[in-house]
Amino acid sequence: MATKTDIARRVYNHTWKLDPIVRSLLDTDFYKLLMLQMIWGVYPKVDATFQLINRATRFRLAEEIDIEELRDQLDHARTLRFKKKEMIWLAGNSFYGRKQIFAPEFLEWLKDFQLPEYELTKKDGQFELTFPGPWMYTSMWEIPALAIINELRSRAAMRSLGPFSLDVLYARAKAKLWDKVERLKQLPDLRISDFGTRRRHSFLWHRWCVEALKEGLGNAFTGSSNVLLAMDNDLEAVGTNAHELPMVLAALADSEKELRWAPYQVLKDWEKYYGGNLLIVLPDAFGTAAFLRDAPDWVADWTGFRPDSAPAIEGGERIIKWWEEKGRDPRDKLLIFSDGLDVDTIVSAYHHFRGRVRMAFGWGTNLTNDFEGCAPREIDNLNAISLVCKVVEADGRPAVKLSDNPLKATGERSEIERYLRIFGTEGQTEIGLKV
Amino acid sequence: MATKTDIARRVYNHTWKLDPIVRSLLDTDFYKLLMLQMIWGVYPKVDATFQLINRATRFRLAEEIDIEELRDQLDHARTLRFKKKEMIWLAGNSFYGRKQIFAPEFLEWLKDFQLPEYELTKKDGQFELTFPGPWMYTSMWEIPALAIINELRSRAAMRSLGPFSLDVLYARAKAKLWDKVERLKQLPDLRISDFGTRRRHSFLWHRWCVEALKEGLGNAFTGSSNVLLAMDNDLEAVGTNAHELPMVLAALADSEKELRWAPYQVLKDWEKYYGGNLLIVLPDAFGTAAFLRDAPDWVADWTGFRPDSAPAIEGGERIIKWWEEKGRDPRDKLLIFSDGLDVDTIVSAYHHFRGRVRMAFGWGTNLTNDFEGCAPREIDNLNAISLVCKVVEADGRPAVKLSDNPLKATGERSEIERYLRIFGTEGQTEIGLKV
Numbered sequence: 001m002a003t004k005t006d007i008a009r010r011v012y013n014h015t016w017k018l019d020p021i022v023r024s025l026l027d028t029d030f031y032k033l034l035m036l037q038m039i040w041g042v043y044p045k046v047d048a049t050f051q052l053i054n055r056a057t058r059f060r061l062a063e064e065i066d067i068e069e070l071r072d073q074l075d076h077a078r079t080l081r082f083k084k085k086e087m088i089w090l091a092g093n094s095f096y097g098r099k100q101i102f103a104p105e106f107l108e109w110l111k112d113f114q115l116p117e118y119e120l121t122k123k124d125g126q127f128e129l130t131f132p133g134p135w136m137y138t139s140m141w142e143i144p145a146l147a148i149i150n151e152l153r154s155r156a157a158m159r160s161l162g163p164f165s166l167d168v169l170y171a172r173a174k175a176k177l178w179d180k181v182e183r184l185k186q187l188p189d190l191r192i193s194d195f196g197t198r199r200r201h202s203f204l205w206h207r208w209c210v211e212a213l214k215e216g217l218g219n220a221f222t223g224s225s226n227v228l229l230a231m232d233n234d235l236e237a238v239g240t241n242a243h244e245l246p247m248v249l250a251a252l253a254d255s256e257k258e259l260r261w262a263p264y265q266v267l268k269d270w271e272k273y274y275g276g277n278l279l280i281v282l283p284d285a286f287g288t289a290a291f292l293r294d295a296p297d298w299v300a301d302w303t304g305f306r307p308d309s310a311p312a313i314e315g316g317e318r319i320i321k322w323w324e325e326k327g328r329d330p331r332d333k334l335l336i337f338s339d340g341l342d343v344d345t346i347v348s349a350y351h352h353f354r355g356r357v358r359m360a361f362g363w364g365t366n367l368t369n370d371f372e373g374c375a376p377r378e379i380d381n382l383n384a385i386s387l388v389c390k391v392v393e394a395d396g397r398p399a400v401k402l403s404d405n406p407l408k409a410t411g412e413r414s415e416i417e418r419y420l421r422i423f424g425t426e427g428q429t430e431i432g433l434k435v
Numbered sequence: 436m437a438t439k440t441d442i443a444r445r446v447y448n449h450t451w452k453l454d455p456i457v458r459s460l461l462d463t464d465f466y467k468l469l470m471l472q473m474i475w476g477v478y479p480k481v482d483a484t485f486q487l488i489n490r491a492t493r494f495r496l497a498e499e500i501d502i503e504e505l506r507d508q509l510d511h512a513r514t515l516r517f518k519k520k521e522m523i524w525l526a527g528n529s530f531y532g533r534k535q536i537f538a539p540e541f542l543e544w545l546k547d548f549q550l551p552e553y554e555l556t557k558k559d560g561q562f563e564l565t566f567p568g569p570w571m572y573t574s575m576w577e578i579p580a581l582a583i584i585n586e587l588r589s590r591a592a593m594r595s596l597g598p599f600s601l602d603v604l605y606a607r608a609k610a611k612l613w614d615k616v617e618r619l620k621q622l623p624d625l626r627i628s629d630f631g632t633r634r635r636h637s638f639l640w641h642r643w644c645v646e647a648l649k650e651g652l653g654n655a656f657t658g659s660s661n662v663l664l665a666m667d668n669d670l671e672a673v674g675t676n677a678h679e680l681p682m683v684l685a686a687l688a689d690s691e692k693e694l695r696w697a698p699y700q701v702l703k704d705w706e707k708y709y710g711g712n713l714l715i716v717l718p719d720a721f722g723t724a725a726f727l728r729d730a731p732d733w734v735a736d737w738t739g740f741r742p743d744s745a746p747a748i749e750g751g752e753r754i755i756k757w758w759e760e761k762g763r764d765p766r767d768k769l770l771i772f773s774d775g776l777d778v779d780t781i782v783s784a785y786h787h788f789r790g791r792v793r794m795a796f797g798w799g800t801n802l803t804n805d806f807e808g809c810a811p812r813e814i815d816n817l818n819a820i821s822l823v824c825k826v827v828e829a830d831g832r833p834a835v836k837l838s839d840n841p842l843k844a845t846g847e848r849s850e851i852e853r854y855l856r857i858f859g860t861e862g863q864t865e866i867g868l869k870v
Contacts (some may be wrong), residue, residue, distance in 0.1 A: 164650040174606030215599040
């Protein structure tokens with residue numbers, strides 16, 4: 001029996017209308033589910049509009065990607081429901097060492113969850129893609145929308161490559177990733193996880209990357225933020241919370257006092273649902289300096305911080321100093337680094353902080369979408385770009401993110417300026433955004 | 436339709452007894468067929484024994500490879516006959532621009548060709564593998580025997596690797612080869628062909644390498660010595676003649692005079708069958724210096740030389756000087772380099788000789804079996820070794836090869852010394868053998 005073509009498969013392929021990018025509602029980040037339970041429990045009546053934001057405007061997305069293809073993929077994602085085996089896994093699995101992290105009532109509601117409608121138009125070579133509606137529905141669009149757009153970009157970029165060039169492309173990408181794995185392997189007691197869903201090159205490549213880390217790093221690979229890949233590979237599903245929580249709460253604030261309190265109100269809400277290693281502070285929504293300056297003492301009781309927009313070493317040092325001022329021993333605390341990491345930054349932060357604080361790395365875009373130098377000829381559109389899906393409005397009021405890096409700020413200009421007056425500009429540093 | 440396992444295929448795979456390495460008698464080097472026609476025509480009564488010679492005795496082949504597996508593969512090769520479509524292609528294709536290079540009577544005989552019996556035992560961790568019988572049969576064992584042993588070595592070396600490690604291994608090997616291709620692409624008017632059958636890692640890998648050169652080098656890739664791959668990929672089948680011709684004729688010589696004449700008698704015989712670019716002298720069987728010193732003037736009329744055991748630049752310069760002494764313009768002549776080439780040596784010879792002589796490169800082991808640094812952990816047995824299959828006896832008399840590199844000499848010690856007395860030791864230089 002020589003190599004034979006499977007006739008039925010070939011004929012079926014001829015009938016393909018769509019190769020779906022997102023095939024499961026679990027193909028999302030774990031923190032979305034954690035946040036969703038809290039939103040569902042505490043803010044079920046709040047509306048929040050999410051919107052695609054392309055920070056790299058020189059890439060004209062609507063010229064790279066066919067709008068109908070995008071619509072087909074988004075529509076396909078809207079047909080998905082949680083499968084029975086997925087619901088059983090969510091109910092029966094332990095997360096962060098805790099059983100039944102999801103309440104039965106929440107799961108009962110989740111069972112019928114469907115991604116809500118979206119609005120999509122083209123303008124000036126860009127997509128205007130918004131997700132208006134109840135927060136507890138729209139929030140779930142962030143990850144699949146980004147994964148879909150990024151994979152459609154990859155597909156478009158590779159359309160001109162023949163089978164051989166594609167073979168070389170993936171061979172090189174595999175070799176490149178494995179070289180990174182071998183460097184990371186050298187770091188004893190490293191704790192690193194996959195945070196690469198949103199900006200991944202493609203689902204299949206993401207899966208390969210996760211399998212590579214599992215195979216190559218063993219216990220140092222502490223999990224995946226992607227719930228589906230975590231389930232399928234018997235890995236820990238990891239992640240905690242995101243900027244949308246303080247952003248929405250800040251937008252809803254009726255007074256300056258409430259606005260200042262919003263970042264801490266998030267923590268109060270969170271504590272009702274989660275504990276232990278899930279008590280991770282994301283301090284930079286309106287500037288880390290302001291957050292630390294105004295934080296009540298009990299914030300220092302939380303397990304750790306995830307500095308997400310300052311350089312790892314600078315951001316980590318600032319938090320360690322704060323813990324020490326609050327009389328806490330940083331060696332009992334956890335820093336999670338997750339902003340624009342690659343092997344060099346991981347290695348240097350690892351050596352810098354080793355022994356002084358517990359640390360973990362959430363490796364994203366440079367794990368799941370690093371094809372630089374892999375194509376037989378340079379294809380600019382194959383490089384990941386800085387694309388996000390952010391909450392822009394809550395109950396009709398504009399939402400804002402400042403971050404520690406002004407280039408990562410989102411929101412209306414006048415609102416950003418109001419927030420800057422209230423929270424201050426201390427510690428704001430522009431850092432060029434690669435992704 | 437998700438990924439489905441082909442049940443019939445899986446069940447068939449369970450019944451596998453053998454994954455044959457050599458599946459076609461065309462899976463051999465083209466020069467074997469050219470030589471075979473001449474041997475069949477001129478020396479049909481001569482017996483010649485070929486023997487496997489492992490120059491890298493630190494590798495204990497019989498401990499790496501199971502003797503029964505080897506026997507199964509050799510036996511399978513003996514079941515092969517030229518297929519009808521193969522015979523039609525040999526008869527109908529043009530080789531080196533000439534139609535009907537193979538005479539109808541020769542093809543008529545070839546139709547029933549079968550590899551002859553072999554003798555295989557183990558001794559001191561090595562195989563004693565010999566092919567006794569009529570030259571026009573035993574000669575054809577050289578390439579399949581080497582390809583089989585080298586692929587069995589690869590299979591054994593990779594047995595400990597899981598599917599993921601194998602994936603990384605081949606990804607790295609592909610990336611590595613493609614980097615070589617990209618370097619070679621920089622050389623205008625390069626002419627390079629695949630000479631890598633005998634020492635290839637495996638047939639499938641060989642095929643990938645040939646496809647890579649075709650895709651990446653275009654017209655600079657001038658063909659493959661492998662007849663099957665040439666046929667399947669619409670490439671030129673390339674190659675001329677080998678040391679076995681002068682070695683057998685020398686062994687048959689009844690006098691010192693006849694012995695001295697043997698290397699030129701080969702050329703006389705060859706000219707009866709072939710012309711043009713097939714008139715390539717292989718000068719080093721008993722030392723290039725002796726060959727050039729004693730060569731009749733008409734040898735300078737031949738199209739080119741293939742220096743095969745001296746460093747490319749040194750060997751090429753010697754021949755260019757000789758052409759000039761004979762009043763020939765080297766720019767009309769062709770040098771074919773084929774000894775232990777890799778990109779570095781190709782690039783340096785290319786730049787050294789460019790504009791002074793026509794040149795072509797026959798790229799062998801480092802094309803089809805370079806896995807250094809590709810395995811997730813170093814596997815010594817995955818590196819190619821210096822394994823040859825040489826004629827050791829003709830009509831009961833010992834055969835000898837001196838070469839320009841004493842480490843490549845084969846034959847009985849006393850005979851080597853007799854040859855050295857007759858041909859001299861001028862120009863003999865030891866060069867460590869990698870492959």
